[in-house]
Amino acid sequence: MPESPEVQVLAEFLADRLVGRTVEDVDVIEFRSVKTRGRSPETLRGAQVTGAERFGKHVDLRLGDQHLLVTLGRHGWIRLRERGESAGTDPEAPPALATLALDDGAVIEATDAGDWVSLGLSVVDSPTDVAAVAKLGPDPASPDFGRDAFDRAVRGRRKQIKAILQEQESLSGIGNAYSDEILHAAKVSPVAHAATLDDDALDRVFTETVETVRGAIAARRGIPIDQLKAAKVAAMRVHGRAGETCPVCGDTIRDFRFGGTTAEYCPTCQTAGVEL
Structure with missing residues (x-):
């Protein structure tokens, strides 16, 4: 997508x-x-x-x-x-x-x-x-996007954090792939409810949301438009990499299905070793 x-x-x-x-x-x-x-x-x-x-x-x-x-x-x-x-x-x-x-x-x-x-x-x-x-929510790629907008979209919600990241009415532009990348970089479980995340975890998710989206935009500029999808796939660290080695810790990346979608994650980095 x-x-x-x-x-x-x-x-x-x-x-x-x-x-x-x-x-x-x-x-x-x-x-x-x-x-x-x-x-x-x-x-x-x-x-x-x-x-x-x-x-x-x-x-x-x-x-x-x-x-x-x-x-x-x-x-x-x-x-x-x-x-x-x-x-x-x-x-x-x-x-x-x-x-x-x-x-x-x-x-x-x-x-x-x-x-x-x-x-x-x-x-x-x-x-x-x-x-x-x-109905689009605030866009993490926008220079006007800040922590207040992120907190209004995320903080305290009794919903899985991955689902919130993909919910266009909450935060626009993020889909299945980049939500996996954001949560892996933030070391947060995709099935954790936002309401259960402490301030440190929310800080990490906010930071990685902004850096992942804006960094990917910068990295894609100059690539021919017919090669953008392939460049996206090649840049993924966990999304679409089930069975491969986590580039951070060396564990094996796993996948699981929930809510009609698939997520990839690293047990060591994100779920305290627990397989979902």
């Missing part, structure tokens, strides 16, 4: 490359991806791109006086094919569910690799017209 570090770099790339270009044509291949039935992406023909911005795990393309809010979901992404670049013949490449052809021959492709459609396209007057954006 795309998370804020990779989506931030994607939005910055799109802003750098697309501003000033005009949408010449729109083709929606998968109509289930369109979430604003009364306003189809076809209405964007003739609009000029004036910006691109990230909201949580969403990308907002400003087109004239409208916005195309792209909800990336579980497997969604955006590709940019410059003029003359082949559409590609790789059978493993995720298919485009919608395309926007630009006036200089480039094509924006909104893709989805899943077995079900998780990509969402909304044509709106403002990003906050999309409920998922309107």
Whole structure:
């Protein structure tokens, strides 16, 4: 699932490359991806791109006086094919569910690799017209994010800390992978309820939340957008590493399922040796 570090770099790339270009044509291949039935992406023909911005795990393309809010979901992404670049013949490449052809021959492709459609396209007057954006909590990547915002989202809650980190209404932009990385670095169990964490543990989770998210954004900048997902996977220390050696203590990384998701953790570093 795309998370804020990779989506931030994607939005910055799109802003750098697309501003000033005009949408010449729109083709929606998968109509289930369109979430604003009364306003189809076809209405964007003739609009000029004036910006691109990230909201949580969403990308907002400003087109004239409208916005195309792209909800990336579980497997969604955006590709940019410059003029003359082949559409590609790789059978493993995720298919485009919608395309926007630009006036200089480039094509924006909104893709989805899943077995079900998780990509969402909304044509709106403002990003906050999309409920998922309107409900977003504070963003740890923002320079304005501080300890007060973190404490309001986390402190005293009778809910597992991993679930809170992934809850977009509490803290926006973090998903399954980075929540695993944050809690491993903070040496906190993913199943610990926030209300049971002492001040020292909360200090560590806050610090690692900020440093993990912002550090990943800095590390991803300059990487081609088609390689961002692979770079994310390669950078993980515990997420997706079940059965491998913990880089901190040498124990074996374990995984477990809860609440419909999977978590990876190190027993020595995070759960006092107890396997979950």
